[in-house]
Amino acid sequence: MDLVGGRVVDPDGPLNRREGLRIVDGRLVEPGDQADLESDLMIDLQGGLLTPGLSDMHVHLREPGYEDAETVATGLRAAARGGFTRVACMPNTNPPVDQRSVVELLLARAREACGVHLHPVGAVTRGLKSDDLTEMAELKEAGVTAVSNDGFPVFSSRTMRRAMEYAKTFDMLIISHAEDEGLKGDGVMNEGYWSTVLGLRGIPAAAEEIAVMRDIALSRLTGCRLHIAHVSTAGSVDAIRRAKAEGVPVTAETAPHYFTLTHAALQSYDANFKMNPPLRTERDVEAILQGIVDGTLDVIATDHAPHSQEKKEVELDQASFGIIGLETSLGLVMTHLLRPGRVGAEDLVRLMSQRAAKIMGWNSGHLRAGELAELTLIDPQATWTVDPELFASKSRNCPFGGWELQGRAALTVVEGRLVHWEKSRAEADSGLLVRAL
Numbered sequence: 456m457d458l459v460g461g462r463v464v465d466p467d468g469p470l471n472r473r474e475g476l477r478i479v480d481g482r483l484v485e486p487g488d489q490a491d492l493e494s495d496l497m498i499d500l501q502g503g504l505l506t507p508g509l510s511d512m513h514v515h516l517r518e519p520g521y522e523d524a525e526t527v528a529t530g531l532r533a534a535a536r537g538g539f540t541r542v543a544c545m546p547n548t549n550p551p552v553d554q555r556s557v558v559e560l561l562l563a564r565a566r567e568a569c570g571v572h573l574h575p576v577g578a579v580t581r582g583l584k585s586d587d588l589t590e591m592a593e594l595k596e597a598g599v600t601a602v603s604n605d606g607f608p609v610f611s612s613r614t615m616r617r618a619m620e621y622a623k624t625f626d627m628l629i630i631s632h633a634e635d636e637g638l639k640g641d642g643v644m645n646e647g648y649w650s651t652v653l654g655l656r657g658i659p660a661a662a663e664e665i666a667v668m669r670d671i672a673l674s675r676l677t678g679c680r681l682h683i684a685h686v687s688t689a690g691s692v693d694a695i696r697r698a699k700a701e702g703v704p705v706t707a708e709t710a711p712h713y714f715t716l717t718h719a720a721l722q723s724y725d726a727n728f729k730m731n732p733p734l735r736t737e738r739d740v741e742a743i744l745q746g747i748v749d750g751t752l753d754v755i756a757t758d759h760a761p762h763s764q765e766k767k768e769v770e771l772d773q774a775s776f777g778i779i780g781l782e783t784s785l786g787l788v789m790t791h792l793l794r795p796g797r798v799g800a801e802d803l804v805r806l807m808s809q810r811a812a813k814i815m816g817w818n819s820g821h822l823r824a825g826e827l828a829e830l831t832l833i834d835p836q837a838t839w840t841v842d843p844e845l846f847a848s849k850s851r852n853c854p855f856g857g858w859e860l861q862g863r864a865a866l867t868v869v870e871g872r873l874v875h876w877e878k879s880r881a882e883a884d885s886g887l888l889v890r891a892l
Contacts, residue, residue, distance in 0.1 A: 536864065540867060683705065
């Protein structure tokens, strides 16, 4: 396969700024190498961006237990369409990922799916809510590289300390769902002006910030690597920035909805704007943007959280938290960060590929001759309107329906194999020339 006429974007790689790539027997070769070989497929990129495969270190695939909302197969298909070649799935399934057999089940399901790499995240505690630590060493042996109680914060500081001490013994990453459950209570949205106006129970920013500061303190105490998930508040960004300056081994992520939406969206009473942590204020949005630009926030993840219609099309108080994001994330980042000039193309690669791979210990995030081809072709000119009914995901709980975005994944390649090809749309919208020889 020859990919010609585009721009390779790999800020730390030897092929950066080349105009194309060749894939032979599933591996990348230097452009021009093996020129005597006849390619079976030539794609003229006409200015498209060839990047290392995108990585999402925070998704929920709902299998086992909630297959009505998502399965491994449908979730990985959605990932491929979003340009992702690797995803990490959180352990809040039924049963949860707290033992080897569940890890093995997920990996088996992934092998039957479209080819996108799946990396299960194990639970910190048995059943996610107990104080009994999981057998992390056994989970790691089964294929887990990080543990988290995402969706259910570790309530006890003592338990979290023990977990960090245990995880550090074999360099396991702990991903923190930073939330003080007592302070959150039965809140449904951000506590502030709009919760008062709408008469809805609020969740204060402090519910997140207290937990962020606690877990940073425990990381400082134990030396365990800590990653803060789905950061949503200005106070959290400040705390993480100070911790990094101090040398605490902490990294952090946010998600596109935290820099594109505010709590004012709940005026619609649409449960697709109900998420956890909740949408915050304009000040928080600005702090998230600044944290992305200055590197305090390392990663943009999706927190893809599919739910069936039955769990979303109910009164707001009763609706489940969370939205899907695998198929909109790249378009939102390109439209709201790249096009306004807040980040450049190389920053995008770091935020959506390289840093997640480094934090999770994945062998990905670069384009190097001789390695198996794992890449994403981004069409920066493609303008498209979000229509959740067309998504590969099994669920439709997306708040961005009808939004016009610019930029999307035109091609996704894993180990030299096409797992997604937006051929017809690419040709129609931006004139990308695709020629099968």
